[in-house]
Amino acid sequence: xxxxxxxxxxxxxxxxxxxxxxxxxxxxxxxxTVGVYDAWGQLLGLDGAVREGDxxxxxxxxxxxxxxxx
Amino acid sequence: xxTFFSLLVTLIALSLPVRGSAEPRTIRILHVNDFHGFAHPVxxxxxxxxxxxxxxxxxxxxxxxxxxxxxxxxxxxxIQGDSWANLNSGAAVIEFMNLxxxxxxxxxxxxxxxxxxxxxxxxxxxxxPVLAANVSGVKGVQPVTVITRNGLRIAVVGLVTxxxxxxxxxxxxxxLHFAKPLERAMELVRELRGKADLIVLLTHIGHAADRExxxxxxxxxxxxxxxxxxxxxxxxxxGHSHTRVEHPVRIGSNYVAQAWEHGKTLGVxxxxxxxGAIVSLEGHLEEITAAGGVGDPQVADLVKRYDExxxxxxxxxxxxxxxxxxxxxxxxxxxxxxxxxxxxVRDTTKADVAIVNGGSIRSGISRGPVTMKDVxxxxxxxNYLVAVRxxxxxxxxTLEHGVSAVERGEGRFPQVSGLSFAFDPSRSAGQRVVxxxxxxxxxxxxxxxxxxxxxxIAAGGDGYRAFGAAxxxxxxxxxxxxxxxxxxxxxxxxxxxxxxxxxxxxxTHAALAPALEGRIRKVR
Numbered sequence: 001x002x003x004x005x006x007x008x009x010x011x012x013x014x015x016x017x018x019x020x021x022x023x024x025x026x027x028x029x030x031x032x033t034v035g036v037y038d039a040w041g042q043l044l045g046l047d048g049a050v051r052e053g054d055x056x057x058x059x060x061x062x063x064x065x066x067x068x069x070x
Numbered sequence: 071x072x073t074f075f076s077l078l079v080t081l082i083a084l085s086l087p088v089r090g091s092a093e094p095r096t097i098r099i100l101h102v103n104d105f106h107g108f109a110h111p112v113x114x115x116x117x118x119x120x121x122x123x124x125x126x127x128x129x130x131x132x133x134x135x136x137x138x139x140x141x142x143x144x145x146x147x148x149i150q151g152d153s154w155a156n157l158n159s160g161a162a163v164i165e166f167m168n169l170x171x172x173x174x175x176x177x178x179x180x181x182x183x184x185x186x187x188x189x190x191x192x193x194x195x196x197x198x199p200v201l202a203a204n205v206s207g208v209k210g211v212q213p214v215t216v217i218t219r220n221g222l223r224i225a226v227v228g229l230v231t232x233x234x235x236x237x238x239x240x241x242x243x244x245x246l247h248f249a250k251p252l253e254r255a256m257e258l259v260r261e262l263r264g265k266a267d268l269i270v271l272l273t274h275i276g277h278a279a280d281r282e283x284x285x286x287x288x289x290x291x292x293x294x295x296x297x298x299x300x301x302x303x304x305x306x307x308x309g310h311s312h313t314r315v316e317h318p319v320r321i322g323s324n325y326v327a328q329a330w331e332h333g334k335t336l337g338v339x340x341x342x343x344x345x346g347a348i349v350s351l352e353g354h355l356e357e358i359t360a361a362g363g364v365g366d367p368q369v370a371d372l373v374k375r376y377d378e379x380x381x382x383x384x385x386x387x388x389x390x391x392x393x394x395x396x397x398x399x400x401x402x403x404x405x406x407x408x409x410x411x412x413x414x415v416r417d418t419t420k421a422d423v424a425i426v427n428g429g430s431i432r433s434g435i436s437r438g439p440v441t442m443k444d445v446x447x448x449x450x451x452x453n454y455l456v457a458v459r460x461x462x463x464x465x466x467x468t469l470e471h472g473v474s475a476v477e478r479g480e481g482r483f484p485q486v487s488g489l490s491f492a493f494d495p496s497r498s499a500g501q502r503v504v505x506x507x508x509x510x511x512x513x514x515x516x517x518x519x520x521x522x523x524x525x526x527i528a529a530g531g532d533g534y535r536a537f538g539a540a541x542x543x544x545x546x547x548x549x550x551x552x553x554x555x556x557x558x559x560x561x562x563x564x565x566x567x568x569x570x571x572x573x574x575x576x577x578t579h580a581a582l583a584p585a586l587e588g589r590i591r592k593v594r
Contacts, residue, residue: 011541012529013458014233018312024530027531044313045332047151047331048312054278
């Protein structure tokens with residue numbers, strides 16, 4: 001399935017979660033203080049299920065947004 | 071017998087006429103979802119203090135229940151996740167829910183993770199109804215329960231995601247049938263409308279799907295002209311996406327709620343019902359904090375009792391290591407422990423090749439008896455197994471990536487099974503792999519291989535990209551007779567952690583003596 005993390009498309013196997021979407025986009029484990037929000041601005045848990053076409057918005061503390069991807 | 075009695079009560083309740091509009095009545099709906107066995111408080115993002123904890127949750131539920139007539143509902147994924155639950159296959163959570171007198175649980179996809187027989191055992195232990203209106207084949211599950219409280223007849227319908235067979239190991243859903251939630255919801259709402267004062271859809275399909283369900287169920291109950299009764303005026307209490315819905319959202323004529331995850335928040339919804347319609351609805355999430363003290367003493371005792379059982383289980387010997395299982399160097403070279411873990415992954419998935427990132431192996435195990443605790447310390451992460459069909463060229467790229475940062479000792483370094491390879495660390499990253507062999511034959515770049523790994527790597531962790539590229543072309547999943555079919559995804563078991571698989575392997579194999587076999591060679 002294809003989901004979007006800050007408008008970047010990532011492809012995941014069925015059963016993968018918000019955490020996997022972030023891994024695919026960031027190339028690393030999200031830090032614990034990351035905030036992930038759905039299309040309606042609601043906070044999501046990292047173990048939350050995602051589905052085809054979901055659009056996630058990630059807000060990380062500024063100093064950490066230096067990795068791959070975002 | 072329990073199910074028969076529950077169905078009888080439901081049928082009798084539904085045969086009675088719905089209340090007239092004599093006076094509005096209020097019912098409080100308390101709800102949790104995706105608890106995943108987190109009996110202890112957990113640290114949440116941006117929170118100064120840990121949230122949740124079974125005893126604290128129980129205490130707050132008791133306080134809120136004392137204020138007005140209430141229902142306590144669980145929207146799925148309660149029994150699997152944290153070790154507190156996994157080490158007893160979810161029995162601890164059912165006992166916890168029995169103590170709290172839950173009114174209903176809908177099965178989530180993870181309720182199926184321990185297999186159908188274990189789920190049926192858990193259902194038989196529950197003193198509350200377990201619902202799943204769109205699932206057939208599970209003994210004890212019922213589609214709907216009708217609860218009479220404060221003079222109101224409340225029908226609760228359970229709906230679970232129909233992609234469960236694709237997101238669980240096929241053995242867990244063999245001979246089970248999952249129908250489309252929307253179709254079953256439409257059938258049941260038509261049936262129940264006019265027979266219940268309030269209809270609650272207790273779902274485990276994710277928040278976006280809940281919104282679609284709410285929209286679809288906002289139309290007229292009948293296609294007949296001038297039919298005034300609406301399908302809607304429902305409350306949808308959901309789970310699955312772990313969404314923090316601060317206040318129930320109104321979609322068409324319906325309301326959608328969800329209470330985040332892990333018992334960190336409790337959903338509280340006060341509904342005023344009159345004449346079979348929702349007159350008003352107010353809801354919010356309450357964070358479960360230490361403000362309420364240590365919590366319910368009975369539940370605290372239960373948590374402690376299962377903690378003690380977990381400690382005993384973790385201390386139990388699960389196997390024997392005939393040699394030291396060496397973790398040191400796992401990020402730079404072949405180790406016998408890396409070989410063992412990769413072999414277990416390949417053996418479990420029946421893949422041609424297994425690749426495990428060295429960073430997932432955190433400590434070694436000394437020769438002698440091996441306890442569960444040793445295995446948990448060695449493999450502390452919640453990793454599950456995935457196997458993907460990829461080309462020989464993609465497999466080679468994967469190995470190239472694995473050795474691309476060997477000089478820095480990064481966690482991406484691959485421990486392998488089913489192949490051997492040589493690399494030259496003096497070359498530039500991306501050009502280091504000089505030879506790859508499977509069964510004594512060179513890797514064929516054009517042949518397809520089944521390659522098993524951890525979900526962390528398959529998703530792109532440690533910068534691995536080849537699995538994602540292979541998954542990208544896997545858009546043709548289908549479920550036939552309970553078995554997953556796809557051109558690219560060969561194995562997928564999100565409900566079982568690697569550490570538990572390795573522990574089971576140790577239990578069923580005699581003293582293990584993995585050796586260095588020259589699977590990974592450095593050349594110059």
